[in-house]
Amino acid sequence: MRKQIKNSIFILATTIILSGCAEQKVLEDIGLITTVGYDPVGKKIMSTMVVMQINPEAPQKIDVISSDALTSKGGRIEGNLKASKALQSGQLRVALYNEKLAKRGIRPYVDTLARDPSISDLTYLGIVEGSTKELLKHQYKNIPDIGQQLYNQIEQLTEKEQISNATLQSVQQSYFSEGIDPILPLIIRDGETIRVSGNAIMRNDKMVGKLTVEESFFVKLIRDEYNAGSIELTFDLKDDKGKKHTVTAVIDTIKNSSGLDLIEKNVPSFDLELKIKGRLLEVQGAIDLMNPKNVNLLEREIRKKMKEEIVDTIEYCKKRNSDVFGFGEAYRSSVRHANLTKSQWHQKYKHIQYDLKVDFSLLRTGITE
Amino acid sequence: MFRKGNSKNHHINNNDNQETNLDSVLDSSSQLVDYLLQKCHQTSDLKILTISNLTLFFIDNQVNQSEFNLNIIRRLNNQTNYKIDDVINVISVGDIEKSSDISYALLSVLKGSVCIYTNGIQELILIKIPSNNNRSLSKPENESQVIGSQVGFNESLSTNVSLIRRSLATPDLKNEFYIIGRRTNTGVSVLYIEGLASNDLVQRMRERLSSIDIDGLLDSAELNQLINDNSLSIFPQMLLTERPDRVCHGLLNGKITVLVDGSPMAILCPLSFIEFFESKEDYNVRWPIASFVRLLRITAVFLSVFFTALYVAALTFHYEVIPQALLVPLGESRSRVPFPPLFEAILLEFIIELLREAGARLPTKVGQTMGIVGGIVIGTAAVQAGFTSNILIIIVALGALASFTTPSYTMGSLIRVIRFPILILAGFWGFYGIMFGFCFIMIHLLRLTTLGSPYMAPFYPPRFKDWVDSIVRLPFRFIYKRQALPRPADKQKYNPDEVN
Secondary structure (H helix, E strand, O other), X not given: OHHHHHHHHHHHHHHHHHHOOOOOOOHHHEEEEEEEEEEEEOOEEEEEEEEEOOOOOOOOOEEEEEEEEOOHHHHHHHHHOOOOOEEEOOOOOEEEEEHHHHHHOOHHHHHHHHHOOOOOOOOEEEEEOXXXXXXXXXXXXXXXXXXXXXXXXXXXXXXXXXXXXXXXXXXXXXXXXXXXXXXXXXXXXXXOEEEEEEEEEEXXXXXXXXXXXXXXHHHHHHHOOOOOOEEEEEEEEEOOOOXXXXXXXXXXXEEEEEEEEEEEOOOOEEEEEEEEEEEEEEEEOOOOOOOHHHXXXXXXXXXXXXXXXXXXXXXXXXXHOOOOOOHHHHHHXXXXXXXXXXXXXXXXXXOOEEEEEEEEEEEEOOOOO | OOEOOOOOOOOOOOOOOOOOOHXXXXXXXXXXXXXXXXXXXXXXXXXXXEEOOEEEEEEHHHXXXXXXXXXXXXXXXXXXXXXXXXXXXHOOOOOEEXXXXXXXXXXXXXXXXXXXXXXXXXXXXEEEOEOOOOOOOOOOOOOOOOOOOOOOOOOOHHHHHHHHHHHOOOOOEEEEEEEEOOOOOEEEEEEEEOOOOOHHHHHHHHHHHHOEOOOXXXXXXXXXXXXXXXXXXXXXXXXEEOOHHHHHHHHHOOOEEEEEOOOOOEEEEOOOHHHHHOOOHHHXXXXXXXXXXXXXXXXXXXXXXXXXXXHXXXXXXXXXXXXXXXXXXXXXXXXXXXXXXXXXXXXXXXXXXXXXXXXXXXXXXXXXXXXXXXXXXXXXXHHHOOOOOHHHHHHHHHHHHHHOOOOOHHHHHHHHHHHHHHHHXXXXXXXXXXXXXXXXXXXHHHHOEEOOEEOOOOOOOOOHHHHHEOOOEOOHHHOOEOOOOOOOOOOEOOOHHHOO
């Protein structure tokens, strides 16, 4: 018994003495980078870091540091020269890329984030129209902490399904899948506010085009299985008395499902079927919704309008050769031994054909029913 | 540690080496008087009285004076030549016995008997009239409960046994009596229900008790440590309880209880780890409430042991895991504190322990001062002075509060102690250290036994049937089986179909 105790004390003591202590990163002694932006400067990259100030006496909640280097991590080392506390990126929430940089490819800058074990996989990525430095450095009147503002804004938009989920994890997933391309939110400074202006569509890691918020909605309809927020549509409508109206309707999708099936594999042709159930939130224009005939007409017109818009969006993406809808995934899952590579699929994607069916029904038009 | 391999005569562990018999001592009263005076070293409270041909011996304050006068002295005054049966007929005390064993008689006298020697006759009469200097029955101080019986054990073994017998009026309830302690000769009772308790376990308990060779035994808490499976462990393996209803509930489940004369605590065993977090009240309230309370207590254990450690680890090593909303408040409250998180946390935990220990030792009259000192001086002033962060105060207070939810006091104090090593591990190695500490404790727990049965049952070995009455307490129709831990001879409590 005594020997056993002696042994265990000996082992415990040696483990403690020989292993030493882990590297300490005490919260108040480190500079927490919450947001980072990358801009191209010639061959170099300008990194702009929003560093959280946790001193209650500090005049400002954040400190924005810019530095240029050849790599993003080099930027952090350079930036450290300007900081009072060692910069650490474990609390990084948002990473932004300049549009110009995104057109050259964001792969190396996303990869370094993914490799760092301290960086969360749920970090949001975004593309800025214009300079990220200018967006982050600007002294906003009503925004005390630009880092927190960006994070909260992107998070609420993602949760409310207004933009596609663009976390580090999901972007990486789309990037590494052969049959789908990533889609990132587009952010722009609009005076004293920050606005999400739509989505950037990518071919592999390069930005090739922009979608408006409305177009992004249709991408979400096809790409994601779950409900896709609400949308405003304007179209012409003939009511049951033959009177013509220009109607603007706001529709909230309650449930949607999309079916994407390959029907021909040589020249890839798809059957794309969308089933959307929605409710009418608002309608502009003098139509009598008490009349069920009008509701049916409304449904038909919405269906038609949606179909048009979706075709436009798909055609645009086809032209830009960016498969943000995931046609390739459907192809890959139905063709055996396809051994699809990214470039092969992009070759095929340019020529795909599809047969679109939109099944839209209004579940409710309001409480007056 | 105090156990010996071979069992020896457990009836009386008296250390007199000459085996006295009647032939040498009981021949005449003068010889007996000499013997007793020599044996008791002429102690002044050994009284010797002679009435005609009778000699009475007793210890002055050990016998009940009024009973002694009324039932013995008064009745013995009118005859000249008593025979032994005359004495027994005359005396109106129920607890009367004859013995020819002089050392047994002496022990009996020490515990409050009057010994009567009839001149020339080789037998002694022992009349038990112990002075009744017991505390009256009162509420259990350390294990109070809202619904249920409000009586606790007191210091008298016979009262305690009778409290149990009152609830378990069955001829199967068996009482085995032992005397332990070379100098104290403390009476110890082992109670179990014959036909319910496993014979193996009872035999194991007998062996453990009879192999104890110790000079003094004053409390059941001491005995508890002597008959433990692992006396070096920090974990209690047998329950100490002052509630008769808890004991009866255990006995009905095939457990064994040990009572010690002079101690208001009963030992209940075998008891698994999870049962230390159960209380008798769980059966008195409705099942959803009982289940909720049990889950609450188990959560409280984890909270109490790991919460402060997690705070220290997150602030020292893993700033990544702090949620964004907490980052600013945490950082701001920490930025005024001059110490590293580990030191800060140990300091505050130490203060809380000081408060608790002082609260337990303080006389009740000045007890209120503790609240003021603890609440205002340490709570508010420490934060304002930049001594600790206010978030840590909340965490430490929560941990302390959580540790008091455990119904067993020994288990509760253990939880408070075990926090410190975990805290230090967290301060040196972060989450890795916490995990190391957790694994260390788990390995130890899994190796522990309680009276030879696995301590971590019903989780390991997995006995899913016992889960219905461990972390939760399901309605009575589902808990009709006795738990497997004490290996009861009769496995089913009742027919579930006939219970609503």
